[in-house]
Amino acid sequence: xxxxxxxxxxxxxxxxxxxxxxxxxxxxxxxxxxxxxxxxxxxxxxxxxxxxxxxxxxxxxxxxxxxxxxxxxxxxxxxxxxxxxxxxxxxxxxxxxxxxxxxxxxxxxxxxxxxxxxxxxxxxxxxxxxxxxxxxxxxxxxxxxxxxxxxxxxxxxxxxxxxxxxxxxxxxxxxxxxxxxxxxxxxxxxxxxxxxxxxxxxxxxxxxxxxxxxxxxxxxxxxxxxxxxxxxxxxxxxxxxxxxxxxxxxxxxxxxxxxxxxxxxxxxxxxxxxxxxxxxxxx
Numbered sequence: 387x388x389x390x391x392x393x394x395x396x397x398x399x400x401x402x403x404x405x406x407x408x409x410x411x412x413x414x415x416x417x418x419x420x421x422x423x424x425x426x427x428x429x430x431x432x433x434x435x436x437x438x439x440x441x442x443x444x445x446x447x448x449x450x451x452x453x454x455x456x457x458x459x460x461x462x463x464x465x466x467x468x469x470x471x472x473x474x475x476x477x478x479x480x481x482x483x484x485x486x487x488x489x490x491x492x493x494x495x496x497x498x499x500x501x502x503x504x505x506x507x508x509x510x511x512x513x514x515x516x517x518x519x520x521x522x523x524x525x526x527x528x529x530x531x532x533x534x535x536x537x538x539x540x541x542x543x544x545x546x547x548x549x550x551x552x553x554x555x556x557x558x559x560x561x562x563x564x565x566x567x568x569x570x571x572x573x574x575x576x577x578x579x580x581x582x583x584x585x586x587x588x589x590x591x592x593x594x595x596x597x598x599x600x601x602x603x604x605x606x607x608x609x610x611x612x613x614x615x616x617x618x619x620x621x622x623x624x625x626x627x628x629x630x631x632x633x634x635x636x637x638x639x640x641x642x643x644x645x646x647x648x649x650x651x652x653x654x655x656x657x658x659x660x661x662x663x664x665x666x667x668x669x
Contacts, residue, residue: 391432391472391473391474391494392430392431392432392472392473392474392475392476392494392518393431393432393433393434393435393470393471393472393474393475393476393521394428394431394433394434394435394475394476394477394478395435395437395463395466395467395470395475395476395477395478396421396424396425396428396434396435396436396437396447396466396478396479396480397437397438397459397462397463397466397477397478397479397480397515398411398421398436398437398438398439398441398480399437399438399439399451399452399455399456399462400438400456401456404565404566405565405566405567405570409439409441410480410481410564411438411441411480411481412441413564413570415483415564415570415573415574415577416483416574416577416586416587416589416590417590417594418444418590418593418594419444420480420481420482420483420564421436421441421443421480422443422444422593423482423483423485424478424479424480424481424482424485425443425444425445425447426444426487426589426593427478427482427485427486427487427489427490428476428478428487428490429445429487429598430487430490431472431476432471432472433448433469433470433471433472434447434448435447435448435449435450435466435469435470436448436449436450436466436480437449437450437451437452437462437463437465437466438451438462438480439451444593448469450465450466450468450469451465452464452465452538452539453465454539457538457539457540458538458539458540458541458542459515459542459543459546460528460531460538460541460542460543460545460546461538461539461540461541463477463524463528463543463546464528464532464538467521467524467525467528470521472521473520473521473522474494474497474518474519474520474521475518475519475520475521475524476490476493476494476517476518477514477515477517477518477519477524478515478516478517479515479516479563481563481564481565482516482560482561482562482563483562483564483573483577484559484560484562484573484576485516485560486560489505489557489560490518492555492557493505493516493517493518493555494518496518496553496555497518497520497553498553500520500551500552500553501519501520501523501524501550501551501552502517502518502519502520502523502524502547502550502551502552502553503517503518503552503553503554503555504516504517504547504552504553504554504555505517505554505555505556505557505560505561506554506555506556506557506561507558507561507562508558508561508562510556512547512552512554513561513563514543514544514546514547515543515563516560516561516563519550523550523551524546524550527546527547527549527550528546530549531545531546584603585603588601588603599638599639599640599643600640601643602640602643602644602647605644605647605651606626606629606647608651609625609626609629609647609650609651609654610622610623610625610626612651612654612655612658613625613626613650613654615658616654616655616657616658616661617654617657617658625650625654628650629643629646629647629650630643630646632646633645633646
């Protein structure tokens with residue numbers, strides 16, 4: 387789906403009772419606030435509406451509040467939807483540490499003829515706050531609930547989706563949410579596992595520096611290894627810094643970075659070759 391073809395509504399209120407009432411969206415996992423992690427995953431949205439108290443965020447958003455504050459998820463969804471215009475709406479909670487842009491695209495692509503697509507968790511349960519909906523049916527259900535109950539406050543979320551034609555996408559990782567301190571600990575531990583830590587760190591650094599660039603981690607690590615082994619260990623971080631600086635001087639972007647990486651890698655290989663005997667380097 388092209389950028390701007392969908393809007394995002396993120397629910398960032400709630401009492402967080404099982405967390406002792408702390409500001410859950412501001413809790414950090416991998417050095418980033420939970421809300422900022424979700425905002426990063428849906429950065430392609432045309433409009434992003436966050437329903438909840440205002441707080442610092444990694445990118446600009448529109449703020450909204452349900453009336454009354456604390457009125458529950460259906461009232462919060464309604465408050466956010468009122469500020470959207472796109473034909474497709476991404477509806478998310480603010481406590482999804484492993485939601486990625488790739489999963490967001492999978493949700494959007496999975497709509498097909500359905501009125502919505504929801505993620506299912508490790509137990510197969512639907513997660514209506516990790517979902518993409520067509521705006522018209524969602525607005526219709528909100529209006530019907532308001533007419534039937536007179537007030538959206540306190541209504542369970544299942545009432546909003548029970549009459550919608552839904553598709554399902556099983557994704558235990560992306561649907562993992564943080565409701566307890568044990569969940570927070572689990573999330574913080576998981577991102578530090580060997581298979582995840584580099585990707586998580588790179589994502590955190592890019593978010594902190596405000597850059598959106600596909601990084602060829604393997605090529606940069608190979609370059610760092612060659613500089614460390616062929617020149618000197620401190621050459622590794624210095625070389626990768628200079629490669630990044632050179633790419634920025636040439637306008638940035640994947641091509642500039644790949645070109646600078648390749649040139650530095652070739653230089654490191656030539657440097658290391660001089661340590662060989664003339665006969666070895668000739669061979």
